[in-house]
Amino acid sequence: xxxxxxxxxxxxxxxxxxxxxxxxxxxxxxVMLSKDSTMENSSMILLCYIYYRQGKQEQLQMxxxxxxxxxxxxxxxxxxxVEQAKTNQERQLYVVAIILLLLMSGIxxxxxxxxxxxxxxxxxxxxxxxxxxxxxKGAKLxxxxxxxxxxxxxxxxxxxxIINDQNISQMGKEEEQxxxxxxxxxxxxxxxxxxxxxxxxxxxxxxxxxxxYYGKNDHQKAxxxxxxxxxxRSTKSRLNxxxxxxxxxxx
Numbered sequence: 001x002x003x004x005x006x007x008x009x010x011x012x013x014x015x016x017x018x019x020x021x022x023x024x025x026x027x028x029x030x031v032m033l034s035k036d037s038t039m040e041n042s043s044m045i046l047l048c049y050i051y052y053r054q055g056k057q058e059q060l061q062m063x064x065x066x067x068x069x070x071x072x073x074x075x076x077x078x079x080x081x082v083e084q085a086k087t088n089q090e091r092q093l094y095v096v097a098i099i100l101l102l103l104m105s106g107i108x109x110x111x112x113x114x115x116x117x118x119x120x121x122x123x124x125x126x127x128x129x130x131x132x133x134x135x136x137k138g139a140k141l142x143x144x145x146x147x148x149x150x151x152x153x154x155x156x157x158x159x160x161x162i163i164n165d166q167n168i169s170q171m172g173k174e175e176e177q178x179x180x181x182x183x184x185x186x187x188x189x190x191x192x193x194x195x196x197x198x199x200x201x202x203x204x205x206x207x208x209x210x211x212x213y214y215g216k217n218d219h220q221k222a223x224x225x226x227x228x229x230x231x232x233r234s235t236k237s238r239l240n241x242x243x244x245x246x247x248x249x250x251x
Contacts, residue, residue, distance in 0.1 A: 004033040008043050015050065016089060024050045041067065049078040119214075120164065155182025162210050162224065169226040176203035179210070190248075197243040205239050208232075213248040 007030035014023035027047040034040035044067050051060040155178035161168055168175075183191035190213050194206065201209065204225070211221050218236075222229045239245065 002033070002035060002039075004030045004035065004039050004043065007033065008039070008046060011043075011046055011050070015053075020050055020054050024054065046078055124160075151178045152182045152185065155179040156186065159183075159186060159210070162207055163214055165216070165220050165224055167226060168207055168224050171207065172203050176206050180206070193248055194243075196247070199242050201239075201242060204235065205242070208235055208239060209243065209245070209248055212245050215249070 007026045011023045011026035011030060014020070014026060024047065027043055027050055030043035031040060031047060034043055044063060048060060048063050048067070051057075051063065154175070158168075158171060158175045158179040159182060160166075161171075162179075180191070180194070183194070190210065193213070194201070194209055207224075208221065211224065216224075218229045218232045221232045225232070236245065
């Protein structure tokens with residue numbers, strides 16, 4: 001590729017960016033360095049168009065006199081070429097932006113799914129361990145204590161449902177008492193935090209605190225309670241008067 005062709009390519013690029021003065025300089029150099037009539041003619045046509053865009057009528061008229069009448073139409077064809085090139089360039093940038101956005105979205109989704117799966121595995125392992133401990137204790141305790149162990153097992157099931165975003169909208173006081181009895185065995189830290197409430201919590205508030213502790217967002221809470229996110233925000237506002245929710249967030 002000779003120097004005239006290089007300068008002509010640069011001139012087109014500067015026109016894409018509306019840098020007409022720089023485009024004029026490159027187009028003029030392309031004309032001066034052209035070694036054949038075809039390159040010289042195309043460079044002169046390009047320079048004519050640049051003069052037209054710049055409003056340099058005198059230079060345009062003088063240059064138009066040096067090219068053949070058959071080339072006049074080619075001057076305006078340059079505009080179509082420039083617009084077409086700009087459209088292609090914008091389309092390419094748009095495609096690249098879409099690809100990058102999809103890639104970023106895919107990475108975020110993969111991270112979120114991986115995190116949730118890892119949490120689910122961890123929670124399941126902890127629940128299974130506590131279940132086994134409860135069964136072992138049940139074999140050693142007198143029959144009179146069987147009922148409390150059954151309640152503790154039920155509490156583990158309630159906790160599992162909360163952790164795994166299941167529907168808990170119909171759970172009430174009995175389920176709350178069961179999960180509160182199971183918590184000291186499963187997560188003593190959470191049990192102590194719930195005890196810091198300034199006044200007794202309702203079953204829904206207890207479940208809300210457990211969700212908060214395990215990092216559930218408002219959308220997940222709303223799904224589990226089968227309510228709107230606005231209702232969740234209202235519950236959070238009321239609950240903040242009983243307990244500092246910030247202490248519940250797992251690090």
